[in-house]
Amino acid sequence: MQTTPYSRPEFDPYGSNDVPEDTTAHWKAPLASSPVVGSLQIPGSKSLTNRELVLAALANGPSIIHRPLHSRDSRLMIEALRSLGTTIEEVPGEGAFGLDWKITPGELTGSTTIDCGLAGTVMRFMPPVASLALGPTTFDGDEGARRRPMATTITSLKALGVDVADEGRGSLPFTVHGTGSVTGGKLTIDASSSSQFVSGLLLSAARFEQGLDLTHSGERLPSLPHIEMTLEVLRKRGVQVENPEVGHWIVKPGPISAVDVQIEPDLSNAAPFLAAAVVTGGTVTISGWPEHTTQVGDDLLEILPLFGAQVTREGDKVTVSGSLDASGKPVISGITLDLTTGGELAPAIVSIAALASSPSTITGIGHIRHHETDRLAALATEINKLGGKVAELEDGLHIEPAQLHGGVWHSYEDHRMATSGAIIGLVVPGVEVENIATTSKTLPEFPELWSKLVEPKSS
Numbered sequence: 001m002q003t004t005p006y007s008r009p010e011f012d013p014y015g016s017n018d019v020p021e022d023t024t025a026h027w028k029a030p031l032a033s034s035p036v037v038g039s040l041q042i043p044g045s046k047s048l049t050n051r052e053l054v055l056a057a058l059a060n061g062p063s064i065i066h067r068p069l070h071s072r073d074s075r076l077m078i079e080a081l082r083s084l085g086t087t088i089e090e091v092p093g094e095g096a097f098g099l100d101w102k103i104t105p106g107e108l109t110g111s112t113t114i115d116c117g118l119a120g121t122v123m124r125f126m127p128p129v130a131s132l133a134l135g136p137t138t139f140d141g142d143e144g145a146r147r148r149p150m151a152t153t154i155t156s157l158k159a160l161g162v163d164v165a166d167e168g169r170g171s172l173p174f175t176v177h178g179t180g181s182v183t184g185g186k187l188t189i190d191a192s193s194s195s196q197f198v199s200g201l202l203l204s205a206a207r208f209e210q211g212l213d214l215t216h217s218g219e220r221l222p223s224l225p226h227i228e229m230t231l232e233v234l235r236k237r238g239v240q241v242e243n244p245e246v247g248h249w250i251v252k253p254g255p256i257s258a259v260d261v262q263i264e265p266d267l268s269n270a271a272p273f274l275a276a277a278v279v280t281g282g283t284v285t286i287s288g289w290p291e292h293t294t295q296v297g298d299d300l301l302e303i304l305p306l307f308g309a310q311v312t313r314e315g316d317k318v319t320v321s322g323s324l325d326a327s328g329k330p331v332i333s334g335i336t337l338d339l340t341t342g343g344e345l346a347p348a349i350v351s352i353a354a355l356a357s358s359p360s361t362i363t364g365i366g367h368i369r370h371h372e373t374d375r376l377a378a379l380a381t382e383i384n385k386l387g388g389k390v391a392e393l394e395d396g397l398h399i400e401p402a403q404l405h406g407g408v409w410h411s412y413e414d415h416r417m418a419t420s421g422a423i424i425g426l427v428v429p430g431v432e433v434e435n436i437a438t439t440s441k442t443l444p445e446f447p448e449l450w451s452k453l454v455e456p457k458s459s
């Protein structure tokens, strides 16, 4: 097989939020002059790509990741693993969205610094890997990353006997003093503020001398499907994992097999495109939708009908059609939804709800205050600035119908805030999204894919 070294392009569209001036200028959200009708493919899943990168680096031989996500978050994960001693090369691929990757595990050396950017998967998955390295690894990230909770990762590693220097902050920056091995064993943690604390430990646990017997003890456990995803990718690589009851996981020590994997499309990133059908009364088809998946984006197929949309499936094609009234106007009903399992979907769901003709209440998402930004505050602020009526609840949002008007929509360095502004801008004239380039976190192609779908004739 031909391989080319993994190289940085001259201008790295995935590398940073510090993008050139013209790409951070406000982006005039395309207004749909008629119902949006189209079909598209979505690039690879962030959550699967970054899990598979970690596991491939910890595996017992080289392997290939087919159709990975090429974005800022996956680039940060690649750089993190490379700096610890993993070789990652680009190889020709069949995906519509770029090259595949060949990962060759190497001895994990520390004495490095890892830039987590704003990627939860990098900041929560990599410290346990760094604990297995021989030498210190310092973790830091964007300003916004320093506000994201890290205390559970830090205290977990300390409880497992790893020396972590965080000066009592419980957040980035901190240094993991790896000694080349982790004993492992029994551990109880509070993962109420992110499922990623659990996934991060489970991903490395087979390499701990005694494996890991992990229990969650806390008021809630969000994003369970993401933990299911972690269990599934571990099992596919021959790791023995048990989940005897909710909130209890056991990973046996042993090798992580080197297997070639293919990444599914990112179903959470499908949300804004499917929302385009719902809010304009159009029809959008996404191909490549997996038959079986642990991705919580699959729940969109049950959630969108609550707004009045129709969902059909034919083979790997999923089609969502919005409803129109007799005069051809989109009809959107408000919804009541507990979104504990799928907080990642909240920004798109709330944007649809803001355009509905009856009230909505979305709960179970208090923890999304700790995502890229405080998403409850950001969504309420931005929708209300456009004339909306959104009230923050302790663990969610209540949205009353309102006539929205145009204005600047702030993104808060949050990819899903940016795409939420685009959804509203489809039917509200004059919405301008600040920093659309922040979509590069998980979907650098967003503006292009969106224009192709919404303005097919002009693009």
Ligand SMILES: O=C(O)C1=C[C@@H](OP(=O)(O)O)[C@@H](O)[C@H](O)C1
Residues within 6 Å of the ligand: 046, 047, 048, 120, 121, 193, 194, 195, 196, 199, 222, 223, 226, 343, 344, 367
């Ligand atoms: O493990 C993962 O890949 C993720 C888990 C979830 O995090 P939280 O549990 O913090 O919501 C999700 O929201 C995030 O986008 C990705």
Ligand SMILES: C=C(OP(=O)(O)O)C(=O)O
Residues within 6 Å of the ligand: 118, 119, 120, 121, 344, 371, 372, 416, 442
């Ligand atoms: C919460 C998210 O990201 P992260 O992986 O950085 O936590 C997200 O993508 O919605």
